[in-house]
Amino acid sequence: MENNVTRFDGLSRAFSALADPTRLAILTRLAAGEATVSELGAPFALSQPAISKHLKVLEEAGFIECGRDAQRRPRKLVPAALKDVADWVEPFRKQWDDRFTRLDRHLAEMVEKET
Numbered sequence: 001m002e003n004n005v006t007r008f009d010g011l012s013r014a015f016s017a018l019a020d021p022t023r024l025a026i027l028t029r030l031a032a033g034e035a036t037v038s039e040l041g042a043p044f045a046l047s048q049p050a051i052s053k054h055l056k057v058l059e060e061a062g063f064i065e066c067g068r069d070a071q072r073r074p075r076k077l078v079p080a081a082l083k084d085v086a087d088w089v090e091p092f093r094k095q096w097d098d099r100f101t102r103l104d105r106h107l108a109e110m111v112e113k114e115t
Contacts, residue, residue, distance in 0.1 A: 014085050017061035023054050027063060027077065034067060034076040
């Protein structure tokens with residue numbers, strides 16, 4: 001079982017990787033299926049080495065992995081890494097949903113009292 005320091009180190013890498021719009025776009029593209037470095041770099045006005053650096057950050061964060069298909073080395077998404085981030089965010093989302101539900105009830109009661 002991993003300790004909290006190890007878990008938070010992984011989450012820090014994950015959130016750092018997700019903080020860049022280019023990397024988010026790359027992950028969005030990979031959600032549709034695997035792609036080569038050239039395919040991933042096509043929509044951007046970036047050099048191939050710059051795209052490769054973004055891919056390395058995503059790989060180190062565990063979001064993508066490199067496959068092998070003859071001469072190609074397509075990248076593919078690792079959904080489990082995204083699940084780890086979602087699992088960490090979930091308690092906060094639930095807390096805010098609960099707060100908004102209570103606020104909605106309170107506002108409805110206020111409106112009811114006014115009528």
